Amino acid sequence: MHSMFEMLLAVFDRAALMLICLFFLTRTRAFRQLLQKEQHTPRERAAVTAIFSLFALFSTYSGINVEGSLVNVRVIAVMSGGILFGPWVGIITGLIAGIHRYAIDVHGITAVPCLITSVVAGLMSGWIHQRVDKPRRWSVGIAAGMVCESLTMLLVVLWASPLSLGLEIVSRIAVPMILGATCIGLIVLLVQSVEDEKEVIAARQAKLALDIANKTLPYFRNINHASLTTICDIIRGDIKADAVAITDTKNVLAYVGTGADQYNIGHEIISDMTKETLRRGKITIKNNDEMHRTPQIHSLIIIPLWEKGEVTGSLKIYYCRAHKITYSLKVMAVGLSQMISTQMEVSRTEQLREMANKAEMRALQSKINPHFLFNALNAISSSIRLNPDTARQLIINLSRYLRYNLELNDELIDLRKELHQVQDYIAIEQARFGSKLTVLYDVDEEIAVPIPSLLIQPLVENAIVHGIQPCRGKGVVSISVKHAGDRIRIAVQDTGNGIHPEVIERVARNEMPGNKIGLLNVHHRVSLMYGEGLHIRRLEPGTEIAFFIPREGGKHPAALV
Secondary structure: OOOHHHHHHHHHHHHHHHHHHHHHHHOOHHHHHHHOOOOOOHHHHHHHHHHHHHHHHHHHHOOEEEOOEEEOOHHHHHHHHHHHHOHHHHHHHHHHHHHHHHHOOOOOOOHHHHHHHHHHHHHHHHHHHHHOOHHHHHHHHHHHHHHHHHHHHHHHHHHOOOHHHHHHHHHHHHHHHHHHOHHHHHHHHHHHHHHOHHHHHHHHHHHHHHHHHHHHHHHHOOOOHHHHHHHHHHHHHHHOOOEEEEEOOOEEEEEEEOOHHHOOOOOOEOOHHHHHHHHHOOOEEEOOOOOOOOOOOOEEEEEEEEEOOEEEEEEEEEEOOOOOOOHHHHHHHHHHHHHHHHHHHHHHHHHHHHHHHHHHHHHHHOOOOHHHHHHHHHHHHHHHHHOHHHHHHHHHHHHHHHHHHHOOOOOOEEHHHHHHHHHHHHHHHHHHHHHHEEEEEEEOOOOOOEEOOOOHHHHHHHHHHHHHOOOOOOEEEEEEEEEEOOEEEEEEEEOOOOOOHHHHHHHHOOOOOOOOHHHHHHHHHHHHHHOOOOEEEEOOOOEEEEEEEEOOOOOOHHHHO
16 A cells, blocks of 8 residues: 555656656757757657657556556656647657557556546647747646646546545545646756757857858958858868868859869869759758768758849858768858858949949049140140240140050059149140149148049149139139148149039039039049048139048048948
8 A cells, every 4th residue: 555645756756767868868969959950850750759658658557556547657758748849749649658558458447537638638738839838838738737637537536436436546646646747847847948058059159150250251352262262261160160162053162171172163063962952942961971072071061142032152061970960050050151141242242333433433534525635736736836845845745644544544543643644734734824824732742642543633624724714814723732630632722713602512412513524523533432522612712622532542431331
């Protein structure tokens, strides 16, 4: 005869044994990976069902016999499996446990009640898995377990014959069976604690992916074979892979690590496995296969790279050992592939914008005022007879001016070279205007920075043609290049009639101000290069037009936005 306390200890003893077995299972990599998955394959569900069914069967066999009934933890096993892994596991485990309990004691007084409550426990556990929030499943599981055991007690009383026998059984086993349901909560909490580790793993792997992204960021500014190879090498070192590759939709662009000598990078056609991954747009994982190209590789993961909603390539990670593609590595690789996709998309967008900016600058630079050429030739023609030396010098000035324009490219030039071109231009104009035009220079000697070509000359031309020429009498044009803090201020000032306020407003709005194409030309280019256009002021008399460049000659930060 067992006392109620002894039976309660027996229930907790068997539940503790189940808890210990689950604890050791959670220490195995396969079971931990299974717990950390959001979805399970039919094969994985079958394996889990088998585990909890064995727990339930063991509970029946190890139960304590009380007047033909068994004090056991079968319901605990059924409900724990269903709560943790879903209705399929719970219902099937409940059916197996219930049918087994009925089969071993077909005519037993509690056989049918235990069959019914085992199935009910499976149904209730599946409902809890689907309908109850994860943090509350353990407590709701305890309550549901107690309800199931209470239902068992009620059915035993109703099924028993005579009634007094049923009441006798229930009076002895009800308390230990119902209180034993608290172990459901302990089992659920234990397994969930391992399952929740995936969030910690995800955070750790996200940090690793972010660190890799920071290291590789500089190499995405100019995507080519060398930069992609460096990126693959960084990834391989940080995640301790044996090989890493990046492909587009047709070729292997970079491959670093084991087997690299077998690839003709840039011309190597991607494998059929990679083509299938790109076609489906889904991750491919192989954990125990021998690769035909590199036999020493036994694990790989291929992640598609996306740009603007389309698959444009893949990131491939290889290991020589089998079963190296774990859940945590998959999380990290997915995050890393998303960052690489974003970096490549931004890089290509930036390169296209830079190409467009260069094309626009080149088009602006190439516009030479034909009127200036006609006027220069007329001035030279007039000087040939009267002053051949002056004509010869003017031809030299014009030839240098034209060569300067013909040799323009996208590279920056030294500020001094730009000023020499301005001097050639002014020499030709002074031949036309004579004493009417005076040009003054105020240039700091130590300034030597690169700037885009043809920025100053159009402003000088604007000052002469639109400022000095229309005025009666003499005029002065001043060219100033001075330090202004961490920038250099370049200004052209004239003593003409002064610019019309409407012209200033139209330039600020990027509109063509009448026939002053040179002014808008320079404004556009300075804005593109340095992020800040021309500063135009009407003086009394005259006009001042200025712009600023960094002392280092690099781009203004605003131009990079």
